[in-house]
Amino acid sequence: MNGTDEKPLHVRVAEALGWRNSSEEAPGIWAGFPPNANADLSDSSLRVPRYDTDWSATGPLIERYRFRLNPPSQPDGEEPWCLWDAEQEDTHAEDPSAIVNGDTPLLVVCNLILALSAAGKLK
Numbered sequence: 471m472n473g474t475d476e477k478p479l480h481v482r483v484a485e486a487l488g489w490r491n492s493s494e495e496a497p498g499i500w501a502g503f504p505p506n507a508n509a510d511l512s513d514s515s516l517r518v519p520r521y522d523t524d525w526s527a528t529g530p531l532i533e534r535y536r537f538r539l540n541p542p543s544q545p546d547g548e549e550p551w552c553l554w555d556a557e558q559e560d561t562h563a564e565d566p567s568a569i570v571n572g573d574t575p576l577l578v579v580c581n582l583i584l585a586l587s588a589a590g591k592l593k
Contacts (some may be wrong), residue, residue: 483521483580486530486587492518521562521580530575535592537582539575560587 477485479491481500488505493515495501501515519527530537536559553571556578570585572578586592 478522479580480521480523481518483583484518486497486583489518491515501534521583522576525576528579531583532579537579537587539578553564556582558582559593 477492478500481489481502484500484502485492489502490501490503490505490507500518503515504516507516521528521531531537537556538559540555540557542553553573555569555571555578556575557569564578570578570581572581581593
């Protein structure tokens, strides 16, 4: 995290996906209300999924949002690229929010969700 008040990546992704009232219940343990929960009534908060490390949480998002993941590559005669990249299938390459990088497939999906959300294009 860059600042002391910045939320971890998985929490920021959850909030981009519609989670509300996220808070740290214990060191490293975050809870909140998923998009379909009623935070004003009797629903209990749930642990925020670890979108940055858990394929069972993040894998379904790849299909739901139609993300295309591209592994690191090495163009002929160039240094190998160390980053994965991802894009949403219905976006255009000239759109800067459409393509992002990350060290792992899960991180690149998280980065793409945040970029699309910031651009108002996460649907």
